[in-house]
Amino acid sequence: MDIFASVLLSSSLLLLYFVLSDAADSITQSQFISDSNGTTLVSKDGGFALGFFSPGNSNNRYLGIWYNNIPGKTVVWVANRLKPIPDSSGVLMVNSSGSLVLLGQNSTVAWSANSTKGARNPIVQLLYSGNLVLREENDENPKNYLWQSFDYPSDTWLPGMKLGWDLRTGLERRLTAWKSPDDPSPGGLSWGFELHNYPELVMEKGSQKYLRSGPWTGHFFSGMAELQDTPLYNFKFVSNKDEVYFMSEMIEKSAITRDVLNQSQLQYQRYMWLEEKKEWSMLLNLPKDKCDLYNLCGPNGNCIMGESPVCQCVEGFKPKSLQTWNPEEWYKGCVRSPQLSCQDKDKIEFVKFIGLKLPDHSWVEESTDFEECRDKCLNNCTCTAYINSDISNGISGCTMWYGDLINIQIAANNRKDVNSSKAVYIRMPASETVNQKEVKYMQKIMVIVIVVVAIAIVFGVLLIPYCICKRSNFRGEDLISFDFSNRATQRGLINKKRAGNGRNKEMELPLFSFSSVSTTTNYFSASNKLGEGGFGPVYKGSLLNGHIVAVKRLSRKSGQGWEELKNEAMLIAKLQHKNLVKLLGCCIERDEKILIYEYLPNKSLDYFLFDPIRHGIIDWATRTHIIEGIVQGLLYLHHYSRLQIIHRDLKASNILLDKDMNPKISDFGMARIFCGNGSQATNRIVGTYGYMSPEYAMEGIFSIKSDVFSFGVLLLEILSGKKNTGFYQCDSINLIGYAWDLWKSNRSLELMDPILGDTPPANVLLSYINIALLCVQENAADRPTISDVISMFNKEPTLLPSPKKPAFSFGRGMEDLGSSMRKAEICSLNDMTVSILEAR
Structure with missing residues (x-):
């Protein structure tokens, strides 16, 4: 090897200058890249470069890939992480057997590509994506790679790179943080898929779990929707007998982004390059708060940011340490209150929870349908909860949890469709629940009662609001005359006499009960919150007929009161145009001021x-x-x-x-x-x-x-x-x-x-x-x-x-x-x- 390398170095140096002087994107078996003369490979679009560098304040030399047009040499991949070269003797070449090797001092091998197949006419090429590949030069399918750097990531995940497992070969594509800015060797923080019945992304600190994404729901990761909440990407998750991986592709091709694992900050971070400001802008960092930390609240504990304390017990449980339920005791978690009877199944019910990060340590039975899933869990005393396994392709399986529920969290920042969230059914005493069929029946009865009462009010002599617009004495403040201080009026339908063509016609605006609005929004849960303006929060809701709505709940502390509510309700109810938002109803019970609109998914x-x-x-x-x-x-x-x-x-x-x-x-x-x-x-x-x-x-x-x-x-x-x-x-x-x-x-x-x-x-x-x-x-x-x-x-x-x-x-x-x-x-x-x- 030493003789071959020396001969090749001396005979090919002149050829190297001619081939690489125009920023070539590839080398063949007769060419090489040398640290001593500063040669590099540059992708055809000029976006990425491969060459030698020294990180931070270190004098060691590494072979790496970085952004070619961005100042500061932001490195995205390193070859010889475990074996730095102490001087500028490094040479990258394709050896006589067709393998890609990096030689250091005295032509010793500092790194080699783990290629299982040799090549007759090998070519090494740096692609637009930042992927370094080894392939046959004359292969008609250029994606038949013999080896690629995307299979061996360092600390950075790039668009087009798979993160996960090739189950056929046992290859794991996993991120590992740099030990420090001066040392790219693997640190103690890693990020990749944990393989079990329900694969999920897990961040490990050393050998301990530090953060987990929650399983894939069919639309997003149950406890970490932020991973996909960036409109620049299309995300893809694949889980089958051959592969388990997560991948992103750029929608806006000109955008430059990277996801990196940061050892010093113990974070997974997503950045985008802002060309105007010449800087990297952070789009995402995980963990985003303490509730993302693994099992912070202990068994059966539910972490809810914004609550005090953040650790709460799941319904039907109480703190294990009743006297000292404080941060020092959270890890002990919660226990059943009261204890469940295993023998009397009639006293057991399953309560539905939406918007939770799914617990850890699940068991999946793919051949079991949804109804069988409930029966199996009911008949097993140790079964604590169950869900439907795959909501994206219909009912296709059953997932169950046995014993304590570990690492539960309210997905407060989850802005995805709440109907796409997994519904978790947790075992509870029947005395603390209401049969779901009875709930639906009672809701239908309440709707009938409300309609009957509304009709009675419409044909009664209650105050009906009206507006008389006179050109002679009209003032800006003269709005619709509607007495919201009258409790009877608040309980009635909002009506307005319309004048037109010499006839009066009534417009009716549906009135929703507070209980129905609460149910619609999952009790105004944080996971349903769309945003908050100057007058209060707006929630996403789902009506009984399946229609998605936006629910605007006016804050009691806001400056908007009955005047603005009646104005908005009465005006929008009378306006019909495709470029005006539709008002579907309102709620004025319990001193609440709530408006229900059509839901518009792209926000404002x-x-x-x-x-x-x-x-x-x-x-x-x-x-x-x-x-x-x-x-x-x-x-x-x-x-x-x-x-x-x-x-x-x-x-x-x-x-x-x-x-x-x-x-x-x-x-x-x-x-x-x-x-x-x-x-x-x-x-x-x-x-x-x-x-x-x-x-x-x-x-x-x-x-x-x-x-x-x-x-x-x-x-x-x-x-x-x-x-x-x-x-x-x-x-x-x-x-x-x-x-x-x-x-x-x-x-x-x-x-x-x-x-x-x-x-x-x-x-x-x-x-x-x-x-x-x-x-x-x-x-x-x-x-x-x-x-x-x-x-x-x-x-x-x-x-x-x-x-x-x-x-x-x-x-x-x-x-x-x-x-x-x-x-x-x-x-x-x-x-x-x-x-x-x-x-x-």
Whole structure:
């Protein structure tokens, strides 16, 4: 080997320079890479490089792969982790038997590829994905790898890399952290699949479990949905007799991401490269909190972040150490209370829990169906719980747990579909449960009772709300007359007499009981929570008919009360348009103020637009589609709805998106019914700073032009991907000022979101910017109507009028605005709505 290596080094050096000088992506058996002359392999797209490096402050040399175009040499794979080379003598080559080897001092082997097959005409190639492969040069199928680095990961998981097992060969693809930034040898932290009846990802610290993902539910890992909660990826999980693996593929091919295991921080971390900032941005870190730590609360303990203490006992259990249930005693867990009788099966029932990380140590019977599963668990005294094994492909098996339930956790940050969560059935005393059939029967009875009572109320003489709109004396505050302080009215259906074509017609809005809403949202559980705005949380729910809904529960501490609730309920119930959110009902029991809407899975526009990662998903076609939908919704509100509506709080967070990214205007709590084409004044100024027109913010005067101003701000944000408030550049105090600066200097195209690339035609983009600046002009009379805006979108830029100086663009901060306002507090930050009542 020594003689062969020496001869090869001397005879091939000149050839090496010619072959690799153009950043070659491969070498053959007659070529090599030498540390002494700094040669490297570079993938064809220039994304990755392979060569020699020294980590941190170390002088040792390693062969590795790193990002070629990112400063700082971020290494993603290391060959000789266990055997560093102390000097620059390293050489990577293909030996005479067709194997890939790394030679060090005195031509000793520092590392070799564990290839089971030799190659006649071997070629070593660095692929676009960062995968180093050894294959036959003339193989018609280039994916017939004899060896690949993706099968032997270091501390980094890249898109396209399988994490898991090849059961045919016994190969395990597992991440192991670097021991330190100076030492890439394997540390004590590892991450990979634990093989048992129900494979799951496990992080180990030494030989001890440190964190577990929970089993795959058919849609995501039961206790760690965050792993897949990144819209940049498509994730794939495979578990069969040949393979068990988890893999990701990039949706946005230009995005650069990596998942890395960090020994010093004891974390699994996901990063994305932000080219504009020249830095790595962390998207995910696990464990995210103490509840992710393995078995923190001991047997039968349930860890719930946000509770005090975080360790709680599962229903039907009590702390084992009753006198000292504190962090030092949590590991002891919980015990049954009362103890179950094994002989009397009639006193046993199984209680359904949704949103739990599935416990550890399960037993799977694939041939047992769901009903048999329950019977088997019932007939075995040691069986504590059971579930259906595979919800993605129908009922296909049974999983059971025996003895204590280990490592349970409420998946509080699980934003996935709660209907996709595994329902865990835990053995309980029958006296503490209600038969599920009886529950459904009682729910049907309650629905019938509610309908009967509602009919009686409708035909009774209870107060029926109505709105009389008179042009002569209409004021902005004159809303629908509806006495929510009347308890009888609260228990009735919300009705509204409609006037049209000389006839009265009643509109009815379904009223939900508090108990039904609680059941719908899994008792307002954290796992069902979609988000939280200025007025309270929003939960995801499932009605008895299977329809998914969004439940807005107004906080008692919020500024929104009966006035806003009745306004939103009555207005939305009367508005029917594809670009307006649908209100399905409300609940006003127990002093609760709850609205039930259609569920829109893609959340709100700001969720994508202002996120450094997600905003790349909404391309130019999607943005123009959203803009078109918003203007159509506003056109309906201003001109075509039976009651002319001024929204007064149009902003990115109030634009919801359905599964096809169709926009729907939401949140009508601040809206006003408007009569006439002029303007109205109010002492009650509401809205969001950055979106409010100047005449409204400073004088309380609003009109349809107030919404046009808000739309202009929103249009600039959609085009640029930046918030109006909090944006500072040049002498501008906000995005409006920056856009105006660019417009005056004929550099408007610089406003475009860089993520859009060359997609938007320049003339179209200029038209959109022109229209946006027309909408945010200081004087309301200068602004177009929303119907004018729609017609402008179809005109050439040269035919559009030139905008005048916009409002709120320079030099007037909150302090200056305050002198013109009744109170400085009436404005809010960009993501919070305010509602301030002023004395008349």
